Amino acid sequence: MSIFTGPVFDMAAQQFDRIADHLEVPADERARLLYPKRAIAVSCPIHRDDGTTAVYMGYRVQHHLTLGPTKGGTRFTPNLDMGEVAALAIWMSWKCALVGLPYGGAKGGVAVDPHAISHVELEAVSRRYMQEMIPFVGPHVDVMAPDMGTNEQVMAWFMDTYSMYQGRTVTEIVTGKPVASGGTEGRREATGRGVVFLAERALESRQIAMNGATAVIQGFGNVGSYAAATLAERGARVIGVSDHTACYVDRRGLDVPALLAYVARTGVLAGFSTELLADPDDLLATECDIVIPAAMERVIDAAMAARLRCRVLAEGANGPTTPDADTVLAQRPDIFVVPDILCNAGGVIVSYFEWVQDLQQFFWTASEVRDRLNQVLERSFHAVMERATRDGISTRTAAMAIGVQKVRDAKKVRGLFP
DSSP states (O other): OOSOOSHHHHHHHHHHHHHHHHHTOOHHHHHHHHSOSEEEEEEEEEEOTTSOEEEEEEEEEEOOOSSSSEEEEEEEETTOOHHHHHHHHHHHHHHHHHHTOSOEEEEEEEEOOGGGSOHHHHHHHHHHHHHHHGGGOBTTTEEEEEOTTOOHHHHHHHHHHHHHHHTSOOGGGBSSOOGGGTOOTTHHHHHHHHHHHHHHHHHHHTTOOSTTOEEEEEOOSHHHHHHHHHHHHTTOEEEEEEOSSOEEEOTTOOOHHHHHHHHHHHSSSTTSOSTTBOOGGGGGGSOSSEEEEOSOTTOBOHHHHHHOOOSEEEOOSSSOBOHHHHHHHTTOTTSEEEOHHHHTTHHHHHHHHHHHHHHHTOOOOHHHHHHHHHHHHHHHHHHHHHHHHHHTOOHHHHHHHHHHHHHHHHHHHHOSOO
16 A cells, blocks of 8 residues: 555656556566655644644655755645655656756645745745754755745745754755855746747757747746746747636737736736636647646646647646647657656756755856756757657657666666665
8 A cells, every 4th residue: 555646646657657668677676666765744833823823734755865865846735745746756856867967856845825824924834844854854865946836935944944953054955045045046947948948949850940939838937937938038929828817818929028027016817918818728729839838737638638739848847748648649740749857857957056056155157057057958858859769759758768767777786775
């Protein structure tokens, strides 16, 4: 009986089984490659502003420590559970191995709605969560980063809480911090910019120019908003966007700077326009060159995969496409899939840069960060394309095969401990 249950974990396990079959991994090796090394659940009690006490459940999963410390985001969402956290940690392992980072995957978070609590309560939850995690994390054990529902401020609270218990400032315990607190230039926009960089490489393989291309983006948080800004900079037309509050479509192209300014002021898309409102269920099926799912897992199922009318599917979110949808997409050579473990790797790559800079106390310029990020993404993209072409497999299978094989090889030479 496993503690890891739920549709997101089941999806990660199904993806792994497909890759294990492709790599011909023996049955007795599979459980060790799939199941996490550690899974931690904690209670996070805080005093509410009204004087009452509330308790929120916190989680952290460390998938493997074979290649180095674990690395992964921390999300604050109301329905978070251990299975979802474990799946995200597993995907992070394959992602780090694919792009050549010396990490295993991790993920964590608190089952709380950050929009339903005050700023003071958010700080209390953040600090209590990190306090409970102190026995299990460290700069060479597990390094946290922001994710859905968290941001630079939460990372600063994490870092400060850990540092107080160590009696010295330990900036390298988290990444995604404010630059003034040991963060790196370019981290905030890294994932969104990386998504667009790889989408452009995919367009080039189809002889389509980014300048004048059309795109839709589901999700307008950190990843989606920076992807929109970068697309606009590159001359593309963003014709549709959505978040959990509203969806807008305009074939002529949305005013991206106005959207960004509005969301910076209000936090959501709702209220930006009444004339451009559209059905969010149809957004991903909009005819365009690039579709970027940048919100939640499992938004593209088999039915949606059949409805897609894009040339490139650039997966900004983790796990947006189900295995059943992959089966459909395998029969659709008209769509180039940039799989999530490659497409959204920009965030963890620049997080690695931040960690290195903090350890060395030597900081790079924004242009140095961007150039190094593009080099890693370019190299990883070509490795995936070479593997896919050589073996006659999908880009997702190629990307995951590279990642899983690297972890498998490392475990073989190290033995059972890590």
